[in-house]
Amino acid sequence: MLSRLAVALVHHPVLNRHNEVVSSAVTNLDIHDIARTCRTFGVGHFFVVTPVMEQQKIVEQILEHWLHGYGSTHNPDRCSAFQLVQTVADLETARELWSEKHSRPARIIITSAKSPQGLNGQDCRSLLEEESLLLVMGTGSGLAPEITDQDFATFQSISGVADYNHLPVRAAAAIILDRIFTGRKF
Amino acid sequence: MLSRLAVALVHHPVLNRHNEVVSSAVTNLDIHDIARTCRTFGVGHFFVVTPVMEQQKIVEQILEHWLHGYGSTHNPDRCSAFQLVQTVADLETARELWSEKHSRPARIIITSAKSPQGLNGQDCRSLLEEESLLLVMGTGSGLAPEITDQDFATFQSISGVADYNHLPVRAAAAIILDRIFTGRKF
Numbered sequence: 525m526l527s528r529l530a531v532a533l534v535h536h537p538v539l540n541r542h543n544e545v546v547s548s549a550v551t552n553l554d555i556h557d558i559a560r561t562c563r564t565f566g567v568g569h570f571f572v573v574t575p576v577m578e579q580q581k582i583v584e585q586i587l588e589h590w591l592h593g594y595g596s597t598h599n600p601d602r603c604s605a606f607q608l609v610q611t612v613a614d615l616e617t618a619r620e621l622w623s624e625k626h627s628r629p630a631r632i633i634i635t636s637a638k639s640p641q642g643l644n645g646q647d648c649r650s651l652l653e654e655e656s657l658l659l660v661m662g663t664g665s666g667l668a669p670e671i672t673d674q675d676f677a678t679f680q681s682i683s684g685v686a687d688y689n690h691l692p693v694r695a696a697a698a699i700i701l702d703r704i705f706t707g708r709k710f
Numbered sequence: 711m712l713s714r715l716a717v718a719l720v721h722h723p724v725l726n727r728h729n730e731v732v733s734s735a736v737t738n739l740d741i742h743d744i745a746r747t748c749r750t751f752g753v754g755h756f757f758v759v760t761p762v763m764e765q766q767k768i769v770e771q772i773l774e775h776w777l778h779g780y781g782s783t784h785n786p787d788r789c790s791a792f793q794l795v796q797t798v799a800d801l802e803t804a805r806e807l808w809s810e811k812h813s814r815p816a817r818i819i820i821t822s823a824k825s826p827q828g829l830n831g832q833d834c835r836s837l838l839e840e841e842s843l844l845l846v847m848g849t850g851s852g853l854a855p856e857i858t859d860q861d862f863a864t865f866q867s868i869s870g871v872a873d874y875n876h877l878p879v880r881a882a883a884a885i886i887l888d889r890i891f892t893g894r895k896f
Contacts, residue, residue: 527871553739557878564870564877601876684750685713685891690787691750691884692743698881699888705871 528626528656529648529704530569531562531697532618535579537668548664550579552586555609556602557694558661563605565705569625570608571618571658580611615671619658626656632676634660634667635700637689642678645703652704659700661693714812714842715834715890716755717748717883718804721765723854734850736765738772743880744847745791751891755811756794757804757844766797801857805844812842818862820846820853821886823875828864831889838890845886847879 533554536547555572562570572583589595590606612618615632622630631651633643643651651657659679660667682691682699691699719740722733741758748756758769775781776792798804801818808816817837819829829837837843845865846853868877868885877885 557881560876560878561881563874564868564881566871601874604874605876682750682888682892685752686750688749688787688790690746690791692746692880694878694880695743695747695884698877698884702868702885702888706868 526568527566527705528652529567530571530618530622530630530656530658531558531567531701532571532573532615532658532660533558533693534615534660534662534667534671535572535574536576536614537670538662538664539666539668541665543665545668545670546664547574547576547579550574550582551663554663554694555583555586556605558697559605559609560602561698561701562608565701567608567701569610569622571621572609572611573613573615573618574611575613580613583609583611615660622656622658628656630656630658632658632660633679634671634676635662635679635681635696636666636672637681637691639678639681640683642680644680645700645707648679648704649707661697663693712754713752713891714838715753716757716804716808716816716842716844717744717753717887718757718759718801718844718846719744719879720801720846720848720853720857721758721760722762722800723856724848724850725852725854727851729851731854731856732850733760733762733765736760736768737849740849740880741769741772741795742788742791744883745795746788747884747887748794749791751887753794753887755796755808757807758795758797759799759801759804760797761799766799769795769797801846808842808844814842816842816844818844818846819865820858820862821848821865821867821882822852822858823867823877825864825867826869828866830866831886831893834865834890835893847883849879
């Protein structure tokens, strides 16, 4: 059974390294990696969020290859991961779609490299018993204030052991989903 | 302080999807992602293992760019991750180097997508109090019997919630290092 948790990977509005609001380009490997991680942990849906039509088309071409083209028979495992993927223009559309799916408002949980006091995996597991969640990850240098200034809960940042704070979003997604879905003490 | 744990990413001997022993090609993004994850968690060293000279040269070129070329000033955070990276021809060389570094034999711990009963993060943390460890990840479809048939301990595989068993090695590395170094209950 698929989880009540969905993931949204946001390409706009995000920050670049100069703290400017930009639309980042879709990265083929982000979609592959995060789709495979979502599929591993039973995540219900993976929204790729970009308002840029050309970027949406790129994602649709990738999906076409893996869902219906040569990739679907050459690598069926990849096909099954890509079945979770859908492009949407903005985060609100992702939330509406995920809310409709469960006939109740989905709660947004944003992620950040700078929120040591946020929710942890156990908190999210508890919420999932009652609610559907949309876990939001930013590309570039992270989600822009237009999103982070809203009253959303935040997942506890991955602090590592030093001051280095530059995990790839692909790695952060893997760690956060493991913390939510595995939830044992290691 | 850097950890007594090092990571080795093996490109030979590994299996392809037809269960044949091959040398896989080095993937630029594996090196970026795993180096950044290692740097986040304070991993001591990241060995890229390939006996193919041309492949070693590719890695050296990547390192040159990020350690001394344009990348070193354009993105110093990436530079600091790449300082952990070293190419070696085989796993035994990686173990020798890592053993020399700590003046004691490093223990090899292999990873696999098919070892539900292996060591967990807590076990590795306990071992690290006394020993230096070399955590070995395979590319392609995993480490070949030449390695797995030896008497090495194995890290518990990441099982997810379904029968899907196709995490990217980049994601598996992130999850395993988080389980070892974060080690709290989520």
